[in-house]
Amino acid sequence: MISSAARAYLTTPGLTPLWQTIRDRLERNGLTVTGVVTLDLDYQAAEDLSGLLKRAVPPGRARLRLAELDAALRSSAVAQGLVTVTAELTGGSLTDRKAVSEARRTSRYNLWEYWENSLANAGLAAAPWVVEWQHGIRRAGLLGRAGEAAETVIQQTMAVLRTMSETTPLADRSHDAMRVALPLPPSFELAELASRACGDAHALDDGRLVTVLVLRAIAVASGEPLPSTAARRRDLWAMAGINPDTVSGTVLTWGLRPPRADPWAMMMHTRADLGLATHITLQEWHAGANQPWAATGDRLFVCENPQVLQAAARAGVSHPMLCTSGNPATVATLALTSLVQAGVKVFYHGDFDIAGVTIAARLFSQGAHPWRFSGDDYLAAVRSTGSSLPITGTVPDTPWSPFLAHAMRSHQIAVHEESLLETLLSDLSDQ
Structure with a gap:
């Protein structure tokens, strides 16, 4: 003193x-x-x-x-x-500002060294999207927000991506692997993925730092913009095959009269009689909708865009329909799989674009049949609609109609199915 x-x-x-x-x-x-x-x-x-x-x-x-x-x-x-x-x-x-600065540099170095080791252990170090992903995280200072929990955040992030790579091409060395694969079939519920990878069902709740890092990885790997709204975040999860909840993802139905007499089936009969379209959630599926929706040998038509089903409802078409509303949610996948396994003849039509043929390929591989979705149908659609929408990216193979991929690659024009309402409705009216 x-x-x-x-x-x-x-x-x-x-x-x-x-x-x-x-x-x-x-x-x-x-x-x-x-x-x-x-x-x-x-x-x-x-x-x-x-x-x-x-x-x-x-x-x-x-x-x-x-x-x-x-x-x-x-x-x-x-x-x-x-x-x-x-x-x-x-x-x-x-x-001692020098010592503090050096300690921070050492801490950051050690943190990124831990990141690199975790990335390698997850089998993702060679993925071509990783460099851009890391640079974005550094520029945004995201790891700095984690403070003392940074290692835990890294650990959980890599665990989620490693788990996702079991069902997605995140670890693929091709630059276009994720972009071409999207949208992917549902493989996890979000809480299920969080529990399996992190031991915490809430680890991927909206707003969590792990969630931010994982969604950035999905966006960069697939060439999608970083999601800026809750709706876009849900869409990105769904595109990657992760169902964000049990109530937002639905399959839309019209005229569905299940061949049963239980309360749920009778409710669907009533709604069909009233001319009402019905959204069925995954929650509803688990609660009892997972019984036969149609009888063996029945024909059921499935579209990708809700406007097609809406037009069918407006026209009073009596034939039952389902709509996936884009990439099928988990409940739509479960329903279509169940229908095929029950011997129902499922026919699918979608957009003539990259996402559309990707969805179609998956459904056809699971037993659905093409509904006006061949190479000749595509050329007729191009002629009748006069579409000038460009196809951006590489059209994948179309094994159910090899000529379709050839024609789309040659014309480089996309045709959305809502522009084919007259043709599609005529098919439904003939059933």
């Missing part, structure tokens, strides 16, 4: 700025008493410093060596060094 007399001597108004200047220099210096400080001294301050340093210090602009001040303090009645005196006169312990 500095005596009250010594404190009074050292903290005269003229010397007060000196100690704050010295504090700043010492903190930048790594707390070493080297170098000089420069400041303006009035007559009283110059006289007080002259007494401390035992040499004449003229008023005005002065350059003071820290080592000289340190030695003078130690040999004076204060009997303490410059670092200790400065700390006491300026309100507390000094911070």
Whole structure:
């Protein structure tokens, strides 16, 4: 402790700025008493410093060596060094800014080293999208938000991506693997994925940092924009085969009269009689809708776009229909699989674009049949609609009609199924 007399001597108004200047220099210096400080001294301050340093210090602009001040303090009645005196006169312990900065650099280095090791252990280090993903995370400072939980966040992020890579081409070394594969068939419920990968059903809740990092990975890997709304985040999960909940993903039905007499089936009969379309959720499927929706040998038509089903309803078509509303949600996949397994003849039509033929290929491989979805149908659609929508990207193979892929690659024109309502409705009216 500095005596009250010594404190009074050292903290005269003229010397007060000196100690704050010295504090700043010492903190930048790594707390070493080297170098000089420069400041303006009035007559009283110059006289007080002259007494401390035992040499004449003229008023005005002065350059003071820290080592000289340190030695003078130690040999004076204060009997303490410059670092200790400065700390006491300026309100507390000094911070070694160099050491703090170095510790932060080391911490960041160690953190990214941990990231790289975790990435390699997840089998994703060679994936071509990873570099862009990492750069985006660095620029956004996302790991810095995790604080002391950063390693846990990294661990959980890599565990989720590793689990997803079992059903998605995230680890594929092809640049277009994810983009071409999307939309993917449902493989997990979101809470199920979180529990399996992280041991916490809420680890992928909206707003969690792990969720942000994983969605960024999916977006970058698939060439999609970063999702900025809750709806877009749900869409991105669904595109990657992850069902975000049990109530938002549905399959839309029209005229469905299950060949049963239980309460749910009778409700569907009533809704069909009333001319009402019905959204069926995964929750409803688990609650009892997972029984036969049609009889063996029945014909059931499935479309991709709700406008087709809406037009069928408006036209009063009596034939039952389902609509996947784009990439089939989990409940739509379960329903279509169940129908095929029950011997129902399921016919599917979708958009003539990359996403459309990708969905169709998956459904056809599971037992559905093409509904006006061949190469000849595509050429007729191009002629009848006069569409000028460009196809962006590489059209995948279409094994049910190899000519379809050839024709789409040649014309590079997309045709959405809602522009073919007249043709599709005529098929339904003939059933």
